[in-house]
Amino acid sequence: xxxxxxxxxxxxxxxxxxxxxxxxxxxxxxxxxxxxxxxxxxxxxxxxxxxxxxxxxxxxxxxxxxxxxxxxxxxxxxxxxxxxxxxxxxxxxxxxxxxxxxxxxxxxxxxxxxxxxxxxxxxxxxxxxxxxxxxxxxxxxxxxxxxxxxxxxxxxxxxxxxxxxxxxxxxxxxxxxxxxxxxxxxxxxxxxxxxxxxxxxxxxxxxxxxxxxxxxxxxxxxxxxxxxxxxxxxxxxxxxxxxxxxxxxxxxxxxxxxxxxxxxxxxxxxxxxxxxxxxxxxxxxxxxxxxxxxxxxxxxxxxxxxxxxxxxxxxxxxxxxxxxxxxxxxxxxxxxxxxxxxxxxxxxxxxxxxxxxxxxxxxxxxxxxxxxxxxxxxxxxxxxxxxxxxxxxxxxxxxxxxxxxxxxxxxxxxxxxxxxxxxxxxxxxxxxxxxxxxxxxxxxxxxxxxxxxxxxxxxxxxxxxxxxxxxxxxxxxxxxxxxxxxxxxxxxxxxxxxxxxxxxxxxxxxxxxxxxxxxxxxxxxxxxxxxxxxxxxxxx
Amino acid sequence: xxxxxxxxxxxxxxxxxxxxxxxxxxxxxxxxxxxxxxxxxxxxxxxxxxxxxxxxxxxxxxxxxxxxxxxxxxxxxxxxxxxxxxxxxxxxxxxxxxxxxxxxxxxxxxxxxxxxxxxxxxxxxxxxxxxxxxxxxxxxxxxxxxxxxxxxxxxxxxxxxxxxxxxxxxxxxxxxxxxxxxxxxxxxxxxxxxxxxxxxxxxxxxxxxxxxxxxxxxxxxxxxxxxxxxxxxxxxxxxxxxxxxxxxxxxxxxxxxxxxxxxxxxxxxxxxxxxxxxxxxxxxxxxxxxxxxxxxxxxxxxxxxxxxxxxxxxxxxxxxxxxxxxxxxxxxxxxxxxxxxxxxxxxxxxxxxxxxxx
Numbered sequence: 001x002x003x004x005x006x007x008x009x010x011x012x013x014x015x016x017x018x019x020x021x022x023x024x025x026x027x028x029x030x031x032x033x034x035x036x037x038x039x040x041x042x043x044x045x046x047x048x049x050x051x052x053x054x055x056x057x058x059x060x061x062x063x064x065x066x067x068x069x070x071x072x073x074x075x076x077x078x079x080x081x082x083x084x085x086x087x088x089x090x091x092x093x094x095x096x097x098x099x100x101x102x103x104x105x106x107x108x109x110x111x112x113x114x115x116x117x118x119x120x121x122x123x124x125x126x127x128x129x130x131x132x133x134x135x136x137x138x139x140x141x142x143x144x145x146x147x148x149x150x151x152x153x154x155x156x157x158x159x160x161x162x163x164x165x166x167x168x169x170x171x172x173x174x175x176x177x178x179x180x181x182x183x184x185x186x187x188x189x190x191x192x193x194x195x196x197x198x199x200x201x202x203x204x205x206x207x208x209x210x211x212x213x214x215x216x217x218x219x220x221x222x223x224x225x226x227x228x229x230x231x232x233x234x235x236x237x238x239x240x241x242x243x244x245x246x247x248x249x250x251x252x253x254x255x256x257x258x259x260x261x262x263x264x265x266x267x268x269x270x271x272x273x274x275x276x277x278x279x280x281x282x283x284x285x286x287x288x289x290x291x292x293x294x295x296x297x298x299x300x301x302x303x304x305x306x307x308x309x310x311x312x313x314x315x316x317x318x319x320x321x322x323x324x325x326x327x328x329x330x331x332x333x334x335x336x337x338x339x340x341x342x343x344x345x346x347x348x349x350x351x352x353x354x355x356x357x358x359x360x361x362x363x364x365x366x367x368x369x370x371x372x373x374x375x376x377x378x379x380x381x382x383x384x385x386x387x388x389x390x391x392x393x394x395x396x397x398x399x400x401x402x403x404x405x406x407x408x409x410x411x412x413x414x415x416x417x418x419x420x421x422x423x424x425x426x427x428x429x430x431x432x433x434x435x436x437x438x439x440x441x442x443x444x445x446x447x448x449x450x451x452x453x454x455x456x457x458x459x460x461x462x463x464x465x466x467x468x469x470x471x472x473x474x475x476x477x478x479x480x481x482x483x484x485x486x487x488x489x490x491x492x493x494x495x496x497x498x499x500x501x502x503x504x505x506x507x508x509x510x511x512x513x514x515x516x517x518x519x520x521x522x523x524x525x526x527x528x529x530x531x532x533x534x535x536x537x538x539x540x
Numbered sequence: 541x542x543x544x545x546x547x548x549x550x551x552x553x554x555x556x557x558x559x560x561x562x563x564x565x566x567x568x569x570x571x572x573x574x575x576x577x578x579x580x581x582x583x584x585x586x587x588x589x590x591x592x593x594x595x596x597x598x599x600x601x602x603x604x605x606x607x608x609x610x611x612x613x614x615x616x617x618x619x620x621x622x623x624x625x626x627x628x629x630x631x632x633x634x635x636x637x638x639x640x641x642x643x644x645x646x647x648x649x650x651x652x653x654x655x656x657x658x659x660x661x662x663x664x665x666x667x668x669x670x671x672x673x674x675x676x677x678x679x680x681x682x683x684x685x686x687x688x689x690x691x692x693x694x695x696x697x698x699x700x701x702x703x704x705x706x707x708x709x710x711x712x713x714x715x716x717x718x719x720x721x722x723x724x725x726x727x728x729x730x731x732x733x734x735x736x737x738x739x740x741x742x743x744x745x746x747x748x749x750x751x752x753x754x755x756x757x758x759x760x761x762x763x764x765x766x767x768x769x770x771x772x773x774x775x776x777x778x779x780x781x782x783x784x785x786x787x788x789x790x791x792x793x794x795x796x797x798x799x800x801x802x803x804x805x806x807x808x809x810x811x812x813x814x815x816x817x818x819x820x821x822x823x824x825x826x827x828x829x830x831x832x833x834x835x836x837x838x839x840x841x842x843x844x845x846x847x848x849x850x851x852x853x854x855x856x857x858x859x860x861x862x863x864x865x866x867x868x869x870x871x872x873x874x875x876x877x878x879x880x881x882x883x884x885x886x887x888x889x890x891x892x893x894x895x896x897x898x
Contacts, residue, residue: 056751081757093745094752098592098680105827106684110757118827138590158756337716363722375717378737392721418740436722 001028001162001194002049007063009044009053018044020218022063026196026211028161031188032223033205034198035235036215037451039421042198043089045215046164049196050084051077068161082111085160089167089422089449091151092139100142100150101126101135107158121157128183129153141299144171144371144445145323145477152180156187163187165197169204170448173322173477175512177204184208200451203237203480203516206230207254227251235452238480238516241529245536258520269524269535286310287349288471289334289440294343296326296333296495303329304495307343311440311473316466318482318503319475320513321492327475328371330492331442334473335368348439363393367438371445373429374418382420382428383413393436404431407461422449430461441465443474447481459484483507483515483527503527546891547589550677551685552836557673559843560883563850564665567861568658569870572880573665576846577603579884580672586887592678598708599671603664607657614656618643623651625867654865674705684829699746706742714738775810782807839886849879 002025009019018041026032036042047053051072054061065072068083085107088094097103104125108118126132129149134142139150148171155163163184169177185208187193199205206212212229214221221229227250230240239258243251246265252258289311296304303326311317319327332338334345336354347354347365354362370376379385386400393399404411408427411420417428426446433441447455455478462472462485476482482489482503489506491499491513499506508518508525517526526532564576577600584596613619615630626647633644679702714737723730786804853861853876860871 050755052751052755056754077755078757081755084755086755088748088752090748093748096680096749096753096756096758097684098589098678102681102684102827107756109684109827115827122827140593155756335720337719359719359724360722363720368720370717370720372713374741375713375737376720378733389721392723432721 001030001068002026002196003064003066004048005064005066007048007061007065009041009048009059009061011057011059014059016218018059018218019048019220022220024213024220024223026194026223028194029188029192030210031184031195031208032197032211032213033202033209033226034196034213034215035202035229035233036198037235038200038423038449038454040215041218042215043166045220046086046166046196046198048072049162049164050080050086051075052086081107081158081160083160084162084164085155085158087148087151087155087163087165087168091147092144094151095139095147098138098140099135100131100137100139103139103150103154104131104157107154111158121159125153125157128156130179143324143328145173145176148172149176149180156183160193162194162196165195165199167199167449168197169199169201171323171445171477173320173512174204174479176323177201177477181205181208200235200449201237201478202235202452203239206237206240226253238529239520242517242520242532245529245533255516255519258516262520265532266521266524269521269526269532286312288313288315288347289473290346291330291334292344294330294333294345295341296329296338297341298329298338302341302495304333307495307497309490309497309500311471312487313349313439313471314466314469315487316462316472316474316485317488317490318486319473319490319492320477320479320482321498323477325492326495327492328444329495331368331444331473331475334440335366335442336362337368363436363438365438366440366442367433367436368442369426369429369433369444369446371448373426376429376432377417377425380416381413382411382415382417385417385428385432386413389432389435392432395435395437400431400435403434404428407431407434407457423451423454426450426458427454430458434465438470440471440473443472443476445475445477447476447478455481456484479507479513479515480528482513483517484530489513547681547830547893548587548677548839548886548890549830549832549836550679550681552832552839553677554673554682555840556843556883556886557669557676559840559845559847560672560880561666561669563846563880563883564662564669566850566854567863567876568662569860569863569872569876570658570661571870571872572860572876573658573661575877575880576665576883577668579880580668582884583887584672584675587890587893588675589678589681590893592675592705593709593712594675595705595708596668596671596675598711599667599674599704600664603667606663606667607660610656610660611653614652615648616644618646618648619652619656621649621652621655621865623649623865625650627653650867651865654867658863658865670704679705681830699750702749703742703746706745707738710741710745711738714741775813779807779809779811779813782810835886835890838889842883842885846876846879846883849875 004022004024007019007022008017010017022045034042034045044053047057048061048065049067053059055076061073067080070080070083072080095103096106101122104122105118108121113121126135129152131150131153134146134150139147142150148168152165152168169180172180181204184195188195197205206226209226211223212226213223214229214233216234230236230251230253239253239255240251242258248261252261287310289309291307291309294304294307295302307330319330321327329338333340334354340355345354346352352361352365354366377385379388382404383401386404387397389395389400390397404427407430408424411424411428417425420428446458450458459481462474466472486503489499489501489503490497491506499510504525504527507513507515507527508522515527517528517532521532526535560576560579564573567573580596584594588594626649629647630645632646635642635644711734714734718730718734782803784807786807850861853873858873858876860873861876863870
């Protein structure tokens, strides 16, 4: 269906090719997963399939890419639109229309389907992706996950034979991600559509994949069997980590397979778990952040109502909940980005009201890393950005650069912030915000586009900050990150708190929010591979 | 209430906005210009497209900045308008011989200030009309009606049309993010620092949109041969150039107003021809297209009437169209006021946009 024949891609002005002599043949009706660290050339590989690289992006492509017999050198992306649908990483920049329903219909309109079939397909697609209640809503007013679903639906509705998706689930809550993957699974199995997707959250997708391609530094592997690929991939989901630890073979990819093999490991851990209940981080009194009877209204709609929340100083709390539950709005209200309609927010030991103080003082009490970290970055090089941040926060020269070094371990200071990978941009934005040394640090969806390595580093940085007394509240869909760093988990639904408790209890109690290790080890409540490894080490 | 309340055809709002802008561009009468801005605000308040983030205020703010800038520059440099009424005198900076044409400081007269205000108010009013059109029907809705035959021109139009409203949205986002770094996000220095990131973000988004339209099949080859396609594109390009030249002639009375109308007519004819040629081959279909009914006609006419009245007035040289800057209120021709007020009619005669929660 898709053939790469000695394909290399070099962008204009780039010192090295982004793709290096790729030869692959993807058969029809396969679900192929592209795995690789950030900046390894995954996005470039995907964008060559519909010809956006090089027709739109520029650069040189040597070799040949053919899709359904059409050579992308001679067919422009618009001519390939009937064959290939491409869902980009950040769907909000790719919407052509304003309203969900129009967006779903757009592709079919350009293809010239007759209005009756468009109507029918619009209805079917809206149902398939659970968008019917949102059909008349402006796309700009949807939450990130809803936008992602709308973008996939819009592409799918046009009926392409190949669907290419770049990180389709990274902005979705676990349940919504499962829904999207289930519908992808269905269209692969029932309709014979070929799907190629790149995703960092392997724990969500790897068991759906028929084949895996590993990408590293522009080089690709052959089409591999997923279990074999996971055997020696540098990037692997927790369940594979557990399997490597316990020495299971063949490598299980799904929770179900892993549970079948896990009984011996569970027995081995019974004793260990009774002895080694992992100790909680020492935390201060619940005065770092207090929110009482909060109501936030955005665009005439009540997003948050009657919300009470108190955070202990030096603790890490994750805020979870489905897309559109009000997580970002709550963080925005705490950081005084959105006005508060009712209720009060107080920060830190000196009870600062963030809405009453000027920004200059507010940044000492609270720092927010927004969902799009690039909004915080203005300078034309990383080094200049660090200098500007020192000046902004009145910190000693070099503070931000030192923080950045600690967080990321090496970003070239001469690079332009917009040329950084998603993960590096987040690290830079985090360093900028930390230069203000806020008492309370808020992070909105920080794991989007991060590979396991970057995520692990972020987890360590956050734990380190908490140990130094910073109170951290992060909104995330990433249960694995929550399992790694959180003391406490708060689950939000429709602007109200539905669950609030210790991370271990909350994460192991709810099937939707349980990390993979917990699902495998239930009824024991281990959260991470590291914990299990630790326990085995101690019990042995 | 129907499930999908009717929205006015976006082309109707844009015709209305362009008509009103043409009207505003022909006069320097401050009362008429303020009326135009008032009409824009009223109509937008009543009939705003809920899917947009109301770019009107951004456009009004830019207008205000333009006026302030002009006034300050006039005080410092003068503008060649000599008046009797000296308000105050700034210390004059002596300039070397070669710069004798330039004056720095010196007496500031009421007449020169009024001239600056009237002239820049005209630009502000035109901007308000464009902002209103943006707020009433988002350019993206208009895009759905952009013929695919104009592909090459079309992509440029996409980037252009979505750029300004995107700029306003991004300016808000960047300003909000600015407070996270301890800045108020206001003031001249701040604005200067924000300019680059805002422009970058808005431009990236517009390019992203163009890429997305490309990969979703906008402008697929609908012609039998490349020659046909080039013919249609060439026709469209020449037509658009004609329309632009004609509009320029109409808008700027000083640059050959006599040539304006014929050029516009020829350009429009050529553009229409390319559309007809293209549309006959176009395979694109429509899903729930907005229909053109009497409210659309009323709206387009409500914009056309002030344009016609003011163009006629300025050609005939009515009193109070081009105002000589002098103390006191200028003459106010009744037909002009009536025509501009007529433009507010769509605020009540059109269907109300959906007001569901957003």
